[in-house]
Amino acid sequence: MAAKGFVEISVEGCKGCGLCVHHCPVKCLSLKMDDTNSFGLHYAYLSNEETCIGCANCAVICPDAAITVYRQSKAV
Amino acid sequence: MKDGYELVYKRPATLLDARMHYCPGCFHSTMHKIIMEVVEEMGIEEDTIGVSPVGCSVFAYNYMDIDFQQAAHGRACAVATGIKRSLPDKFVFTYQGDGDLAAIGTAETIHSCNRGENFTIFFINNAIYGMTGGQMAPTTLEGQKTSTSPYGRDIKNVGHPLRMAEMVSQLPGVAYCERLVLNTPANVRKAKKSIKKAFEIQKQGLGMTFLEVVSNCPSGWKCSPVESLDFVGEDMLKYYPLGVKKDVTANSN
Ligand SMILES: Cc1ncc(C[n+]2csc(CCOP(=O)(O)OP(=O)(O)O)c2C)c(N)n1
Ligand code: SF4
Ligand code: SF4
Ligand code: SF4
Ligand SMILES: [Mg+2]
Numbered sequence: 001m002a003a004k005g006f007v008e009i010s011v012e013g014c015k016g017c018g019l020c021v022h023h024c025p026v027k028c029l030s031l032k033m034d035d036t037n038s039f040g041l042h043y044a045y046l047s048n049e050e051t052c053i054g055c056a057n058c059a060v061i062c063p064d065a066a067i068t069v070y071r072q073s074k075a076v
Numbered sequence: 077m078k079d080g081y082e083l084v085y086k087r088p089a090t091l092l093d094a095r096m097h098y099c100p101g102c103f104h105s106t107m108h109k110i111i112m113e114v115v116e117e118m119g120i121e122e123d124t125i126g127v128s129p130v131g132c133s134v135f136a137y138n139y140m141d142i143d144f145q146q147a148a149h150g151r152a153c154a155v156a157t158g159i160k161r162s163l164p165d166k167f168v169f170t171y172q173g174d175g176d177l178a179a180i181g182t183a184e185t186i187h188s189c190n191r192g193e194n195f196t197i198f199f200i201n202n203a204i205y206g207m208t209g210g211q212m213a214p215t216t217l218e219g220q221k222t223s224t225s226p227y228g229r230d231i232k233n234v235g236h237p238l239r240m241a242e243m244v245s246q247l248p249g250v251a252y253c254e255r256l257v258l259n260t261p262a263n264v265r266k267a268k269k270s271i272k273k274a275f276e277i278q279k280q281g282l283g284m285t286f287l288e289v290v291s292n293c294p295s296g297w298k299c300s301p302v303e304s305l306d307f308v309g310e311d312m313l314k315y316y317p318l319g320v321k322k323d324v325t326a327n328s329n
Contacts, residue, residue, distance in 0.1 A: 002080070005081070005084075006078065006081065012095075013095065015099075015100035015101070016100055017100035017101030017294075017301040017302075018101070018300070018301060018302050019101055019301055019302065019305075022302050022305070023260065023261055041100065054081075054084060056084050056085040056261075057261040058261075059085040060085070060261040060264050060265060061106070061260070061261045061264060062106075063096075063098070063100075063101060063102060063103065063104075063105030063106040063109065064095075064096060064105050064109075065087035065088070065091055065105075065109045066087075067085070068083070068085065068086045068087070069083070069084045069085040069086075070078065070081040070082060070083055070084060071081060071082060071084045072080055072081055072082075073080055073081060073082045
């Protein structure tokens, strides 16, 4: 089944603070520990694409507005 | 975008496409973002003027796509008084840290609240002087370690942390006063509603609107951004209780 939602995270806009990872209710975000952006920061990414529910909690808490959120359109 | 999906959140257009200089996880960024979301949602980007302080948020004008003036340390309320009185139809706000608003700028703050000036104060209380290297502020908690209170704040020596929201709510010139926090998605969403309410009361010309934000400073507190959530949620909120301290519109709607 397709995931209810998905997010796009700006690699360069992310500061690796981890607040989105901490507040995601289904724990589908992680910090990329084996890579950094050009600022040397471990950026956040959608590590479990199947479970995102598109709740936007991550985007709301992200201080740097680095996250865009999409949710499955309601079936018409 | 993928087929069958719709956009539910994107960065507000009123927040300039610039990298904010704040440390990772700093709520200054969060507050900038949600003020700009409210300005965008209300469609008032051409009618809003901010006044930035001295402190970490001195460069707020580099991020918010509205008109701005930067004030000398502590004097944002005096500058905003002049702007609002000469341009009464504009939405005017100050954006000030606790060192700026509650130490060097205490007089300007109290007197502009007492005069009932019609602007909004966003007071970012992170219990420390972030910009200058983590010195003790009037709002530093009892026992809290800072670079100038290395053994923890001693209230016998330097007095008690100032509860600004409770203080200014006593002044007749204040129309709306609330303390907010940005530590969870639910609280950020709630804070946006309060910002909108403050702007609406400002539009009605009812007096000063004062929003204190219990904020963080991972760098000054010497902890990670996620750890700062615990200090905010447990220590800060115990001494700085959330809630509406005053609302002159409470019985009228
Ligand atoms: C007249 C004057 N006195 C002192 C300073 C030094 N100074 C710069 S920022 C600051 C305090 C900043 O703390 P706060 O207002 O809490 O802002 P934060 O950085 O924590 O957001 C001080 C004392 C100054 N720039 N100008
Ligand atoms: S939208 Fe919700 S579920 Fe999806 S990553 Fe963000 S917080 Fe997690
Ligand atoms: S909250 Fe924003 S800045 Fe922080 S790790 Fe997540 S995407 Fe990056
Ligand atoms: S020093 Fe503190 S208040 Fe200033 S940007 Fe860094 S975390 Fe934020
Ligand atoms: Mg401060």
